[in-house]
Amino acid sequence: MSNYPRTMKALVAYSPTDYRFEKAYPSPECGDDDIIIKVEGCGICAGDVKCQHGAAMFWGDDIQPSWVRPPFIPGHEFLGFVVEMGKNVKGYEIGDRLTADQIVPCGECRFCKSGQYWMCQPHGMHGFHKEFNGGMAEYVRYTKNAILHKVPKDLSLDKALLIEPYACSKHAVDRAKIQCEDIVVISGAGTLGLGMVTYAAMKNPKALISLDMVDDRLAKAKAFGATHVFNPGKMDVIAEIMKMTDNYGCDIYIEATGHPSSVIQGLSAIRKLGTFVEFSVFSGPTTVDWSIIGDRKELDILGSHLSPYCFPFVIDGITKNTLKTDGMIKTTFKLEEWEKAYEYATGKHGDFKIAFIP
Structure with a gap:
């Protein structure tokens, strides 16, 4: 029996005009190489907002093909605690606090093999592809190739939610x-x-x-x-x-x-x-x-794309306060309030970073 329920609350993108809050969306299943985390929080990125507004970079147009793969759960600025692990997983324990690079590299293409994993040719990404659902949900599956990082358990959530965006800033x-x-x-x-x-x-x-x-x-x-x-x-x-x-x-x-x-x-x-x-x-x-x-x-x-090799430095810098974070997150929402949250994420109400706390 799993350590988490079979269904969960989630925001699901079916098309650029069809985002839905689901009360009982199927929870991710834990395979032998997978880790399941219970999401602690998930920030909303400007890219998430532009995707929800139907930007061609994500959904395609006459020039570029669609890049997203619906139905997907948005969100890549997330972290959480391990609740389930596959039998092949080593180096982690139930209760570990984890975050991950946005990209899930294939490990096989020329970019992955040369260490340039952030430009992986298949380019699987948390929060835009149904195979790698994001953090606007109660649970997320980290697959075998996810690039995981442990987050100190005493780091406050409002600071920890800035790890992924600050890693992109560093790059x-x-x-x-x-x-x-x-x-x-x-x-x-x-x-x-x-x-x-x-x-x-x-x-x-x-x-x-x-x-x-x-x-x-x-x-x-x-x-x-x-x-x-x-x-x-x-x-x-x-x-x-x-x-x-x-x-x-x-x-x-x-x-x-x-x-x-x-x-x-x-x-x-x-x-x-x-x-x-x-x-x-x-x-x-x-x-x-x-x-x-x-x-x-x-x-x-x-x-500049994503945040290769930047997470350890950023986690250390935020923890030691050498990277400043004061006052960056002041408004949070439940997943049920996603429409209001996305509106606030445009910055029109004076916020820097908006986050979901499931």
Whole structure:
């Protein structure tokens, strides 16, 4: 007999227009190589919101095929306690507190075999594929290839829920290769942007500039280590950046808003031979003059995807408070309230991170 019930509460995505709260959805079954956790909490990512709004990146359009595999349970920013383990599982115990990388690598493709598992070709992901259901439910199955991490049991839930997003933030900042003489701009001061700020501050750049349209978010960025905060809705931030840099432009621009205007702004604010890191998920296409990237400035344009090899550092940093987390989660919801939770996750009520506590 299992240590958990056969049915559970869950939010289930059947199509971009059909998300349902289910009171008695089948609980995951534990195979010989699996671990079942009872979910302690699950954050809502901007990607979750854009997926629920039907963004083409997830559901496909005339250009790109559908990427999600419904019916699936959303949520990849989750953690919980082990309640069941298959007979082949070693190294874990009932009661362990676990979280996992968002990706579930196949272990067989060229990327997995070269250690670049976060770019796994099949690209199974918690919270978007029915084979790897996410944390907006009472129970989750970790399969054999899940990349698991133990979470200290005395770490408060509001901090622990930031592990996955902060790990993504760390990877984006690592891609930029910040040096102490760099003037760095991080555009966007939501949860991910603030995770970038608190980590980038540890690199001691010459200046660390946070941009956002919301002053409360800029205040948090300042508290997390930004040396300068600018609101593009209230000032000419490109002019300010030029003023700070003898009219050359910033050395590094990290885009963490997912809004086309931030991309265009960055291409104007960055110096020749600068580094532009694109992190965000966009809900629609962005049009820019590519000659700025090439013939005009010879920029290094870098992408950033997921959080490879970042979890141990982030868990340690959040536990020791070297990565700041204060006040990031103030509103939580039950799964039954998912529509309200998703609305709050847009940030329109002033929240940084919204989470479900099943």
